[in-house]
Amino acid sequence: MERWSELELHGWGRYPRLRSACTRPERVSEVHAALADRGADPLLAHGLGRSYGDAALLEGGKVVLTRRLDRMLDFDPATGWVRCEAGVSIEDLVNTFLPRGFFPPVVPGTQFVTLGGAIANDIHGKNHHVDGTFCDHIRRVELLTAAGAVVVCDADHEPELFWATVGGLGLTGLILSCELKLVPVAGPLIEMESVRVENLDHFFAVSAESAAFTHTVSWIDCVARGKSMGRGIFMRGRHAAAGAQASPGVLGGVIDAVSPLMQVPMDAPNWLMNKLTMRLFNEAYYRKQPHGTTAQISHYAPFFFPLDFVRDWNRVYGDRGLLQYQLVVPPDPQHRAIRQVLEAITETGMGSFLAVIKEFGDRAHPGLSFPQPGVTLALDFPNHGRPLLDLLDRLDRVVLDAGGRVYLGKDARLSRAAFEQMYPDLDRWRGVRDRWDPQHVFQSSLGRRLGLSGVRR
Numbered sequence: 001m002e003r004w005s006e007l008e009l010h011g012w013g014r015y016p017r018l019r020s021a022c023t024r025p026e027r028v029s030e031v032h033a034a035l036a037d038r039g040a041d042p043l044l045a046h047g048l049g050r051s052y053g054d055a056a057l058l059e060g061g062k063v064v065l066t067r068r069l070d071r072m073l074d075f076d077p078a079t080g081w082v083r084c085e086a087g088v089s090i091e092d093l094v095n096t097f098l099p100r101g102f103f104p105p106v107v108p109g110t111q112f113v114t115l116g117g118a119i120a121n122d123i124h125g126k127n128h129h130v131d132g133t134f135c136d137h138i139r140r141v142e143l144l145t146a147a148g149a150v151v152v153c154d155a156d157h158e159p160e161l162f163w164a165t166v167g168g169l170g171l172t173g174l175i176l177s178c179e180l181k182l183v184p185v186a187g188p189l190i191e192m193e194s195v196r197v198e199n200l201d202h203f204f205a206v207s208a209e210s211a212a213f214t215h216t217v218s219w220i221d222c223v224a225r226g227k228s229m230g231r232g233i234f235m236r237g238r239h240a241a242a243g244a245q246a247s248p249g250v251l252g253g254v255i256d257a258v259s260p261l262m263q264v265p266m267d268a269p270n271w272l273m274n275k276l277t278m279r280l281f282n283e284a285y286y287r288k289q290p291h292g293t294t295a296q297i298s299h300y301a302p303f304f305f306p307l308d309f310v311r312d313w314n315r316v317y318g319d320r321g322l323l324q325y326q327l328v329v330p331p332d333p334q335h336r337a338i339r340q341v342l343e344a345i346t347e348t349g350m351g352s353f354l355a356v357i358k359e360f361g362d363r364a365h366p367g368l369s370f371p372q373p374g375v376t377l378a379l380d381f382p383n384h385g386r387p388l389l390d391l392l393d394r395l396d397r398v399v400l401d402a403g404g405r406v407y408l409g410k411d412a413r414l415s416r417a418a419f420e421q422m423y424p425d426l427d428r429w430r431g432v433r434d435r436w437d438p439q440h441v442f443q444s445s446l447g448r449r450l451g452l453s454g455v456r457r
């Protein structure tokens with residue numbers, strides 16, 4: 001049987017698109033065989049391709065598509081601990097365990113991510129300020145290393161390898177399985193409030209008074225300037241208690257699971273995402289929330305995964321794709337860096353349709369994990385080519401001056417020099433990775449761009 005097929009792969013931003021020889025194993029034995037059969041080529045795992053840029057791409061190398069490694073191996077209903085293969089997705093977990101009264105402890109803004117991808121990017125959710133990242137709820141990872149050994153690592157056993165793998169972008173080995181602690185919930189409903197915020201100061205005031213909510217996030221209108229800069233809609237919620245009833249008329253109040261309600265059937269024309277449509281979208285979205293606070297009981301899907309209702313929504317950005325830029329900067333009472341970023345965006349007119357802002361909690365992990373205490377802002381830009389790249393370079397300087405960093409799981413263009421300043425634990429991470437993979441068998445296009453993956457193998 002032919003093991004490797006040449007495929008063009010891309011991340012969620014559809015930029016860049018790169019060719020690799022791919023294999024789609026269904027069993028762990030086939031993963032071992034793929035490692036043995038890679039010849040002189042480097043290797044990389046690719047989950048559901050929901051990182052935006054080139055983290056899950058390896059031009060000219062060998063890529064293991066992990067989605068079919070999706071067995072659930074063990075579950076303890078008394079504690080919520082579940083052991084799964086790395087290709088299991090958040091969607092699989094929710095569909096399997098919500099009917100049994102459990103929910104994943106941390107979920108990103110889409111349910112279409114694998115557990116391997118969630119660990120390799122140490123993903124965060126709306127509850128970072130309370131529960132930390134996804135990997136704060138992982139107790140064990142089974143890793144296939146470059147030497148072909150299966151190493152079980154956790155915070156006590158091979159802790160350095162464990163922490164280098166957390167947020168390690170697939171460069172320490174291929175995650176075969178993990179153990180994750182699910183949280184008990186009464187049902188699928190979320191008790192939530194939406195608050196219209198008038199500007200950035202108002203956002204921080206609402207955020208400060210929302211500590212009692214386990215989940216918080218805010219959409220921000222990044223076209224608004226002057227006194228309205230930072231206006232948006234703040235959403236906060238928690239899993240609803242037993243007996244809660246969905247509010248009438250709430251989208252999702254009657255649905256059982258997330259299934260896309262519509263699909264973007266083809267690439268939209270590149271001109272669709274222009275200054276005018278962006279302004280109209282941002283204005284209309286802002287106006288949909290009345291003044292003050294509204295409360296409702298919602299299904300989990302529109303609260304956690306609103307974009308999953310539109311399949312292939314990334315095609316709206318046209319065939320040039322989109323770039324996402326997510327930053328975190330340390331706390332600052334004046335919020336100077338966030339203001340400078342928003343000013344730079346409005347000045348250039350290259351606003352973002354989907355901009356999300358959130359205050360992280362205090363928990364941070366070593367290595368290449370992204371979250372650190374402070375404020376995170378995520379922005380989607382249509383790919384305008386050079387002018388956009390110039391703007392993002394400018395934002396990098398603001399982020400660096402503030403002592404922050406950008407999220408590598410969303411990145412497609414950061415320079416090596418900026419990256420090395422943003423991740424101060426890099427040398428230690430490299431040391432651990434080089435001990436376990438001295439020849440750099442595991443590589444990625446992002447790793448090459450940022451100087452993480454050499455040519456050695």
Ligand SMILES: Cc1cc2nc3c(=O)[nH]c(=O)nc-3n(C[C@H](O)[C@H](O)[C@H](O)COP(=O)(O)OP(=O)(O)OC[C@H]3O[C@@H](n4cnc5c(N)ncnc54)[C@H](O)[C@@H]3O)c2cc1C
Nearest residue numbers: 047048049050051108109114116117120123124169170175
């Ligand atoms: C709409 C949307 C919303 C999002 N919201 C959030 C959010 O709120 N918070 C957040 O943190 N992220 C968010 N993300 C990003 C997403 O959660 C991460 O990029 C995640 O890693 C994607 O998982 P994946 O299975 O698609 O992995 P891929 O994109 O396929 O791969 C990501 C990385 O994981 C590595 N990897 C995958 N599987 C394995 C494995 N088995 N072993 C070793 N390495 C592996 C890859 O090599 C790559 O480096 C969002 C993405 C989208 C599209």
